[in-house]
Ligand code: 5GP
């Protein structure tokens with residue numbers, strides 16, 4: 001972590017602040033873990049803090065310490081708006097453009113608070129006064145760990161904070177198997193276990209807990225998979241009707257997109273998921289090697305992310321979205337086969 005950022009943070013936090021911590025919309029384990037760990041740390045150092053999520057998050061993350069205090073902007077709007085208006089400092093974690101917080105942006109961008117970004121995605125926007133942005137990091141939780149240590153808080157890390165940060169690292173590294181995992185990531189994880197993180201339970205909670213309906217939905221997704229060896233690509237579609245039939249709950253489709261990449265010769269995997277309520281098709285992109293799904297998502301699907309994992313959306317119908325996507329494959333054939 002750069003020294004000037006550490007110094008700016010130390011100065012900012014040298015007196016008690018009203019702090020709002022915001023993860024991105026549809027928060028995953030990294031976003032929620034980072035927000036909760038930071039919340040515990042800032043509270044223990046004398047600040048008045050609150051975590052506000054733009055919307056709800058999956059049940060499989062609700063075991064995390066501190067989740068019962070999280071305020072949902074959609075459901076507890078009055079409390080959320082008041083806290084944002086009274087904030088002197090706003091931490092945004094695990095995203096880097098305010099468009100990622102949905103309608104909450106309308107209240108947040110009016111705030112005179114000092115904004116601090118903690119994030120590991122590419123191409124950060126410049127809304128934050130203090131920007132701790134590092135694309136080499138496995139996860140925002142790993143960054144929160146480095147930040148706490150740089151602020152002199154290593155001894156303040158409790159087992160609850162360790163659980164939260166470990167959960168985020170495990171989420172974003174796919175249990176330490178993605179290429180974003182470094183020796184440093186493992187050293188941080190080791191320290192978190194020493195601090196009391198319940199590693200086996202966390203892996204189970206995040207990756208190995210299922211409902212029958214989710215497994216059947218996975219079966220449906222895999223049946224729908226279209227494999228295009230001529231583009232090294234595999235994609236899955238899930239319509240709203242299919243989701244409804246399988247009693248879809250938030251988080252149920254987490255990880256489905258990765259199956260495409262397990263096929264020999266497939267280097268680009270995509271899942272298109274219809275969301276009738278929002279009138280969009282939500283898309284997840286994954287790649288292996290040099291094909292940048294961040295650039296692809298940014299250019300064609302109003303999204304972004306990392307080189308090998310990104311997301312985006314489409315306002316067209318499923319049929320039109322897939323048709324458009326397939327024309328793009330033609331345009332990118334050389335890169336996909338490189
Ligand atoms: P997922 O496909 O698991 O939802 O997201 C993969 C990565 O892309 C995550 O790091 C996530 O934060 C990012 N991402 C997902 N959807 C969007 C989006 O609509 N816009 C941007 N900028 N990033 C996204």
Ligand code: MN
Pocket residue numbers: 030031094120139140172
């Ligand atoms: Mn992340």
